[in-house]
Amino acid sequence: MIEADAIHFLKTTHCRLARQQDLSPNNSEVNHCFGALVSKLKQWHMDGFGGDLLNHPDLAEAARDLPRICARAEYEMEKFWSQKIIDSKAPNATLASFPYYNDYDKLVTDEVALLGCSPRQVLFLGSGPLPLSALVVAKRHPDANIVCIERDEAACQLCRTIVDLFDLDARISVVNSDANTYNSDSVDLIVCAALIEDFNIFDSILASRAEYILAREGDGVVEFFYRRHCQPNSLFCLATTLNSSENKLVTSKLYRKC
Numbered sequence: 001m002i003e004a005d006a007i008h009f010l011k012t013t014h015c016r017l018a019r020q021q022d023l024s025p026n027n028s029e030v031n032h033c034f035g036a037l038v039s040k041l042k043q044w045h046m047d048g049f050g051g052d053l054l055n056h057p058d059l060a061e062a063a064r065d066l067p068r069i070c071a072r073a074e075y076e077m078e079k080f081w082s083q084k085i086i087d088s089k090a091p092n093a094t095l096a097s098f099p100y101y102n103d104y105d106k107l108v109t110d111e112v113a114l115l116g117c118s119p120r121q122v123l124f125l126g127s128g129p130l131p132l133s134a135l136v137v138a139k140r141h142p143d144a145n146i147v148c149i150e151r152d153e154a155a156c157q158l159c160r161t162i163v164d165l166f167d168l169d170a171r172i173s174v175v176n177s178d179a180n181t182y183n184s185d186s187v188d189l190i191v192c193a194a195l196i197e198d199f200n201i202f203d204s205i206l207a208s209r210a211e212y213i214l215a216r217e218g219d220g221v222v223e224f225f226y227r228r229h230c231q232p233n234s235l236f237c238l239a240t241t242l243n244s245s246e247n248k249l250v251t252s253k254l255y256r257k258c
Contacts, residue, residue, distance in 0.1 A: 006040075006050055007058055010224060013037050014062035017069050024076040034073060037066075038249060041222050045244055050221030067218075067227045071195045075155070078130035082158040085130075091165055101132065107248050108136040111191075111214055114240055114254045119188040122146045123210070125179045126193030129158040131172070133191060138168050146172045147187075149179050184209055192216060194226040194250045211257055212239070219244065219251040226250055234258070 017023075017033050025031060044050040054063050081098050088094035095101065112119060118141045124134050127148035134146045148163075150156045156176040163172045175182065179196075186209045194216040213236060218226030222244060236255040244251050 003053070006044070006053060007056060009036075009040060010053070010059055010062050010066075014066055014069075017073075018065060023069070023073040025080045030073060034070070037070075037225065041225055042244070042249060044221045045219070045249075053221060054223055063224060066224050070225050074195060075128060075152075078128045079155070079158060082130040082162055086158070086161055086165060095135075098130075098132070103248055104132040105136050107250070107252070108133050109140060110242055111252050111254070112137065112141070114214075114242060114252075115189065115212060119144055121185075121187040121189075123184060123187050123190045124148045124193070125190060126150065126196040127155075127159055127174070128152075128193070128195070129155040129162075131159050131162060131174070133193075134172050135162075135166065135168070138171055144171070147184070148172060148174045149177055149182055150174065151176065151178045186210070188212065189214060192229060194218065196229070213255045215253045215255070216250040217253065218249075222249055222251070 013033055013036070016029065020027060020030055023030050041050075053059055085091050085094045085098075119137070120143055122134075122137055122144055124131065124146065127134060127150045131148050134148050137144050137146060148159055150159060153176050156174050160169075160174045163169050163174060188210070189212045190210040192213065192215045213232060215229045216226070217228045218224075219228065226249065232255050235257055237258045239254045239256040241254070242252040
């Protein structure tokens with residue numbers, strides 16, 4: 001990949017997305033732009049290309065704005081599919097048809113495997129309108145109790161409806177709260193979504209009550225899509241990393257209480 005071509009692609013993609021009023025899957029241009037962006041970033045990251053582009057002066061606006069736009073678009077996509085599942089006569093089949101369902105299923109399975117045991121108390125921070133990760137954990141780990149923390153009230157309402165729809169309300173709780181102020185008992189695992197906007201989340205009151213923290217984030221050129229979280233405080237040490245791959249854009253970092 002020639003650097004000039006990559007810069008042109010990222011600038012053009014940023015300009016096209018920045019002028020969109022509708023970032024939902026109803027917009028075909030948005031679908032095309034995001035499909036191309038995800039494909040390019042995956043390939044570049046696997047090729048070890050493009051990490052230095054984040055500091056290129058011609059891409060300063062794209063590096064600043066694209067993660068925000070991507071977060072809004074991913075929210076709209078989840079909201080769209082959440083409502084589609086709720087309205088469906090066959091919700092299980094509709095859930096399985098979500099474009100990234102298999103990717104999420106493998107991601108969560110691989111992440112939990114890093115623990116070496118089945119988690120019993122799990123907190124998801126930034127669950128969004130469609131709590132796919134929580135659904136996968138509930139399906140694969142029947143003894144797990146899960147709390148989804150989401151500060152957007154509309155997202156919480158859709159999330160609760162999905163949980164009720166799949167008869168998981170006894171095991172998955174949805175709380176409309178800011179993770180920085182949410183008070184919790186001790187938990188086995190806290191999972192931080194890649195789209196969390198507060199990158200100092202590890203300093204919250206939750207952190208001291210977890211045995212493990214798993215942070216999903218961008219790495220290298222993928223930071224044009226997902227930003228990188230701040231590192232946890234001295235209470236936690238990096239245990240292992242699950243790198244992005246052909247099937248997933250995020251890097252998952254597992255931190256263990258020291």
